[in-house]
Amino acid sequence: MSAFKYLMHFAYIGKPFRGSQRQILGGFPRPDDPLTVQGRLEMALKKLNPCNEPIVYLSSRTDSGVHAINTTCTVNLYRSNGMVYFPRSITICLNSYFKKQDVPIRILKTYLVPDTFNCRHKAISRTYMYRLTVGKANSINCAPNYQFIPIEEWDRSLFYCTDTFDLDKMREGANLFEGYHDFRSFMGNHKNEPDKVTRRIIEYVKIQQVDRYGYSTYSWPKIIETPFDDYLFIDVYMKSPGFLYRQVRRIVAALVALAQGKVTIRDLKLMLEIPSRHSWCPQIKTLPAHGLYLCEVEYSKEDLDTFRTDPESGI
Structure with a gap:
């Protein structure tokens, strides 16, 4: 057999x-x-x-x-x-x-x-994406008590309604996480791995503003005349050979807090320079799971050459 x-x-x-x-x-x-x-x-x-x-x-x-x-x-x-x-x-x-x-x-x-x-x-790398939808709080379409988001985005991206969101500041903060660091401050509590090695290499953190125009014309009520002017669609990509428990969600949470002015660049630097769960800024809340996507698991060319789709060709 x-x-x-x-x-x-x-x-x-x-x-x-x-x-x-x-x-x-x-x-x-x-x-x-x-x-x-x-x-x-x-x-x-x-x-x-x-x-x-x-x-x-x-x-x-x-x-x-x-x-x-x-x-x-x-x-x-x-x-x-x-x-x-x-x-x-x-x-x-x-x-x-x-x-x-x-x-x-x-x-x-x-x-x-x-x-x-x-x-x-x-696997030589893994790439994750976190999807964000940011609405202007001072817009009638996105007032705190009237948060509207296309149903296509329900449980597919995280919605924020805010007056302040500095995308340039968010990109500046993303640069801090690239390279080799001890990410213990950004690891979620994991009782089964108290002695885990928490040093990791992040190849890149890319923040892309995207246009999501693929919705049905019925997705936006007629009272919303210029819906896309009130929304910022953001995809955050992160690539590394491996990630710690909840590391991606906590890094993106820190970048969102930075964009909202809740923390500073100095706060993020301290969390990287003093790796400890006690260094975590209480103003930052770990993001929920529904905006996170595992995009790709990458293998070397040498390994790819061994993959076969035709069983008669052998291995």
């Missing part, structure tokens, strides 16, 4: 899940875990009728409510006839299952990979 390893690129909307990592543990066969992304993937893979218990290994873990545009996982599958599954067939079968079950997960592409390939340890 032969075993083959498959790498899957996939996307999901995080709202229905308690996180990406399986939470129901133990037992054989493993009990179903429909409220996590890993659990749902394993339930879908059983539809292929493999001879083994399909165990999914995630390249990256995300919290409850966080989305993924393109992330990866691997799984070993056995067949009694010793043949491989066509990668395209795995993609089609799993997506059919997710559609029928109304589960917001989609397989983007499946590959055959060497048995030694580890999707987590082989």
Whole structure:
């Protein structure tokens, strides 16, 4: 009986899940875990009728409510006839299952990979995005008691209604986080890892003002004559070989507080220069999960050359 390893690129909307990592543990066969992304993937893979218990290994873990545009996982599958599954067939079968079950997960592409390939340890970088929608508080369309946001953005970006938002100051602060730093001040409390090494390299922090004109004409009530003049749409991208627990959400929270004038550049520098959870400015509140997206898990060209979509070509 032969075993083959498959790498899957996939996307999901995080709202229905308690996180990406399986939470129901133990037992054989493993009990179903429909409220996590890993659990749902394993339930879908059983539809292929493999001879083994399909165990999914995630390249990256995300919290409850966080989305993924393109992330990866691997799984070993056995067949009694010793043949491989066509990668395209795995993609089609799993997506059919997710559609029928109304589960917001989609397989983007499946590959055959060497048995030694580890999707987590082989990743050379991860890129995250946080989406913000900032409305002018002095606008009739965005008064504190009349906060309007297109329904397309509900649970897809974080909405702010504010009189003060300095995008240039936000970009200035973003430069502080690039490079090699100890990010302990920006790590969320994690009781299971008190001695964790918190030094990381961030390749870049990019803040992009974007135009979101893809909404239906019915998304904006007729009383709103110039809706986009009252809103600032911002995507914050961050790339690193690896991130700490809630690091992205806390860094973006610090940059938002800077743009609103709640903290200064000096405050951010102190949090970097004195890495400690006690250095965290109380004016900064960690951002919620629903604006965060895992955009890409990157592998080296050497590893990419080993991926196969044609099982007859071998590995």
